[in-house]
Amino acid sequence: MEKYKLYINGEWVESSSGEYYDDMNPYTGEVFAQVANATEEDVRKAIDAAQAAFPIWREVPPAEKRRLLIRCAEILERRLDEISGILAAETGAAGPFAKFQAMNTPEFFREAASQVFMVSGEIIPADMPGQTGMVWRQPVGVVGSISPWNAALLLAVRAIVFPIAYGNTCVLKTSEASSVAGGVIIAQIFEEAGFPPGVLNVILTGPGRSTMVGDILTSDKRVRRMTFTGSTAVGRRLAVQCAENLKKICLELGGNDPTLILKDADLDLAVNAACFGRFMHQGQVCMNTKRIIVEKSIADEFIERFTAKVKSLKYGDPSEPDTIVGPLINQSQMDKLVAQVEHAIEQGAELKCGGGHQGLVYEPTVLILKEDMDLAHEETFGPVANILIAESDEDALRIANDSDYGLSSGVITQDIGKAIDFAEALESGCCHINDSSLGDDPHAPLGGMKDSGYGKNGMYAIDEFTEIRWVTMQRKPNHYLF
Secondary structure, eight states: OOEEOEEETTEEEOOTTOOEEEEEOTTTOSEEEEEEOOOHHHHHHHHHHHHHHHHHHTTSOHHHHHHHHHHHHHHHHHTHHHHHHHHHHHHOOOHHHHHHHHHHHHHHHHHHHHTGGGOOOEEEOOSSTTEEEEEEEEEOSEEEEEOOSTTHHHHHHHHHHHHHHTTOEEEEEOOGGGTIIIIIHHHHHHHHHTOOTTSEEEEOOOTTOHHHHHHHHHHOTTEEEEEEESOHHHHHHHHHHHHHTTOEEEEEOOOOOEEEEOTTSOHHHHHHHHHHHHHGGGGOSTTSOOEEEEEHHHHHHHHHHHHHHHHTOOBSOTTSTTOOBOOOSOHHHHHHHHHHHHHHHHTTOEEEEOOOEETTEEOOEEEEEOTTSGGGGSOOOSSEEEEEEESSHHHHHHHHHOSSEESEEEEEOSOHHHHHHHHHHSOSSEEEETSOSOOOOTTSOOOOEETTEEOOOGGGGGGTSEEEEEEEEESSOOOOOO
16 A cells, blocks of 8 residues: 655655545545645645745746646656546546546646746836836745645646746645545656755645645735635635635635526537536536526427436446446535435425435436425535426526526527527626536636636636736936925
8 A cells, every 4th residue: 555745845754743544445445545644833844845945936937937847747648547547546536537637637737838928017107207117927925725636636736837837836735535646646746847846845634634724824924825626615714714814815616507408409419518517527526517407398308318328327436447427535425415316306306317326426317406496506516417497598597697606607509699698698707608517728717706716727827826016117316396
């Protein structure tokens, strides 16, 4: 069994307590690895290292930063098969999602590499005679990054590469359920690429210690920015703590993402898009299609064809190449999903298929809901497709926007004019026309609205992790009033 240490100041170190915790394989229930369990002292050391490295890293020429980031992409690609296996064993990611992460994550390094020269400024008008006005964009310092378990590799990389590309240093904390895929692997890549010590520091903790890390990162004045991807409940608490310390935080939180299927939709496309959007990584992605909203005139045919496709999905062992739906991440998630489905059925939901589970593998499930059911307004993190029937296209839009969340959405129709109108009206941070709600590109300004958070990634991450400053220069002496 592998044992993994913390990565602080360019070195692999034991926890100050010497403790390790068991990182579990969610499918087999066996211990996947033992991981160092960081203490408050270790978190402070990581911040110390990042703070010390910042003045050095910010002065590294952009071309060298770009070279190192591209080198990371190349190393990651070389380890693609190995990392796909780790994602399956540690996080239950079945083949399609494990390969997607391993193949797509290098592009986040390349996108960040392309942005190193964007930390620039401009000349602005000045009212004072003989004065030159300038706007400078500069790195902020230490960034605290907290990433989730569901897309462990990709979202951890996204949380650090953009801040680092702009000249910041990072302290990364990933979930206890993804310490290797979302922490150790990334540190190994940074080490092999040749990054200076302290630019990236990786803190790993077991159950019960995540709150401690969050409290330190939000309160320590040396940490100048935060980024968090995870649940709305935790994100709200971190936002309050950051506000108390006048600290900016970028939040990508939960979603109840709709895909609207209008009456003129290509049904083959609609079935395939909805199935992919709902069941990729067994529905454990914040942008997964959580609500499939179908116009009434095509609802019966769509439901019949969609249910047949869902029944064909193989579920079980994520290490088998043709498995689509693997296990949920832990028993807590299973208990919550089982309770949600049982309650929906008690309220009158129609179960079209699925509904059972073995171990942590929940069968691909289809439910027909009504708007007044609780599940229609909750985020479901599991392979359960919730279908709502709309009387008209305008009714579908109303149902879609009747949510506290606003992360992603999709609309499927052959009327492009209507699609554009709906994309404008949908209350979500992104909208995909003739596609499911599940989609992300490294350069895209992904981010939510309402209870799905605020702040953007991709090409707009620079606004989150740099400081804008106004600087003036007198070309000739000023004439003061006294």
